[in-house]
Amino acid sequence: MTITDSRPRTATTPDIRVVRRRLGPGRRIPYAFWIGPLLLLAVWSAGSATGLISPAILTAPWDVVVAFGEQWTDHDLLGNILSSLNRAALGLGFGIAVGGVLAVVSGLSRIGESLIDGPIQIKRSVPTLALIPLFIAWFGIGQEMKIVTIALISLVPIYVHTHNGLRSIDGKYAELAETIDIGRAEFVRHIVLPGALPGFLLGMRFAVTSSLLGLVVVEQYNATAGIGHMITLAEQYGQTDVIVVGLVIYGVFGYCADSAVRLVGRRVLAWRRTLED
Known part of the structure; x- marks a missing residue:
């Protein structure tokens, strides 16, 4: 997004775009998000080709590609991928819905905060993965426990x-809303919720990676399909290349x-002036 300044240009009024590019991270590089992964792949390939990375430690990329093809044609890799995506999507969807509602109730009400925030903070100190034995006792070892x-x-x-x-929204907005006599519902809809959107999107980024962390673990428990199930079988038969295929996926x-979350954030928050623009 390019920010323009409507004020007349003078000797004492520098161009905002020039200042932000000089002091900020610089001009955006097209498709820059692929540079890091491709560099990592290049280092991996070079290390495997020169022998610096032993196959016993990490399978070479070309062997991983071969194993991927074998899993795709002979072992229903697509079915395993879809099964994992289904678990992750259902769990993430429920987590986003419940977490978002609790945050709104707690953030907009002192009573809601007193009832909700304490238990959530207690939950933060208790690793969810440590609760899996309890979830197995409650929900069994099937799909419900995993989701x-x-x-x-x-x-x-x-x-x-x-x-x-x-809670980080500037209180001046509330004062302005009272001055121009905006109702609470309209204030929440037009000021509070859009103001909380950056925090929600940041939470989304953490939630996505956390859901995959949970997926890796729960698919080790009595799963009959999924990437974790594939990795468990590969571990039993000593198939390091198949394990790496699962990790790469x-x-x-x-x-x-x-x-995808970052892209949505840039589009939805196009009105914000940040160094990323």
């Missing part, structure tokens, strides 16, 4: 960052999801 675990992991970052965004999931 609940992912949802609970995703809920916390959504709540924390959205709540912080709501998890990494691609996380990177693409995070990039």
